[in-house]
Amino acid sequence: QVQLVESGGGLVQAGDSLRLSCAASGRPFNIYINGMAWFRQAPGKERQFVAVVNWSGSKTDYANSVKGRFTISTDIPKKTVYLQMDTLKPEDTAVYYCAEGPISASGDATRYTYWGQGTQVTVSA
Numbered sequence: 001q002v003q004l005v006e007s008g009g010g011l012v013q014a015g016d017s018l019r020l021s022c023a024a025s026g027r028p029f030n031i032y033i034n035g036m037a038w039f040r041q042a043p044g045k046e047r048q049f050v051a052v053v054n055w056s057g058s059k060t061d062y063a064n065s066v067k068g069r070f071t072i073s074t075d076i077p078k079k080t081v082y083l084q085m086d087t088l089k090p091e092d093t094a095v096y097y098c099a100e101g102p103i104s105a106s107g108d109a110t111r112y113t114y115w116g117q118g119t120q121v122t123v124s125a
Contacts, residue, residue, distance in 0.1 A: 001026045001027060001114075002024060002025070002026040002027060002029075002100050002113070002114040003024070003025045003026050003114075004022055004023070004024055004098050004099070004100060004114055004115065004116035005022070005023045005025075005116055005117070006020060006021065006022050006096065006097065006098050006116040006117065006118060006119040007020070007021050007022075007023075007119060008020040008021050008119060009096060009119030009120045009121045010120075010121070010122070011122045011123075011124065012088055012121075012122070012123055012124070013123070013124050013125075014088060014089055014090055014123055014124065014125055015087060015088065016088050016123070017084070017085060017086045017087075017088065018085045018088065018121060019082055019083065019084050019085070020038070020082065020083040020085065020096055020098075020119060020121070021080055021081070021082055022036065022038075022080065022081045022082075022083075022098030022116055023078070023079060023080050024036070024079045024080070024081070024100060025079065026114075029055055029100075030055075031054065031055035031056040031076060032054055032055075032056050032058065032103075033054070033102060033103060034054065034055055034100065034101075034102065034103065035052050035053060035054045035055070035059070035100070035101060035102060035103030035104075035105065036052065036053060036054075036055065036072075036074065036081040036098060036099070036100055037049065037050070037051065037052035037053075037098065037099045037100075037101070037105070037106075037107075037112060038050040038051050038052075038072065038081075038083045038096055038097070038098055038099075039096070039097045039098075039099060039109060040092075040094035040095065040096045040097070040121075041094055041095050041097070041118075042093060042094040042095075045094075047097070047109055048063065048094075049063050049106070049107030049109065050062070050063050050066055050070065050083070050096070051063065051066065051070055051072040051083060052072070052103065052105070052106055052107070053072045053073065053074055053081065053103075054103040055074050055076055056074075056076075057073060057074050059103050060072055061106050061107070063107070065091075066085075066092075069085065069086050069087045069088075070083060070084065070085050070086070071083075071084040071086075072084075081098060083096070083098075085121070088121075088123045089123060090123050090124065090125050091123075092121060092123050093121060093122050093123050094120075094121060095118040095119065095120050095121075096118060096119050096120075096121055097115055097116055097117075097118045098115070098116045099112035099113075099114065099115045099116070100112060100113065100114040100115075101113055101114075
């Protein structure tokens with residue numbers, strides 16, 4: 001079992017930055033094979049892939065819509081994954097979820113087994 005707890009969401013203005021955190025607990029993980037991803041879901045829309053990283057940090061992938069603005073990273077001793085979000089836009093408004101699964105899952109939400117409860121990010125124009 002893996003438990004994931006997100007934090008760091010909030011209300012910001014366009015152009016601002018936020019850093020989301022996802023603390024993981026439970027079974028041990030392989031730092032090269034196991035990955036942590038961020039997805040987001042806006043009202044009335046499907047869940048959307050944002051970024052993924054393996055725990056070692058050697059592999060990352062981003063959605064085109066966030067490339068160059070968002071950075072995903074890990075802190076192994078703290079078992080925490082971060083999503084640094086810069087130059088936020090109103091269209092980034094959504095509930096952000098972290099998920100645990102194989103790094104090969106990349107943007108395929110069906111391949112992630114464990115999910116957090118989500119944290120709301122609201123970006124005003």
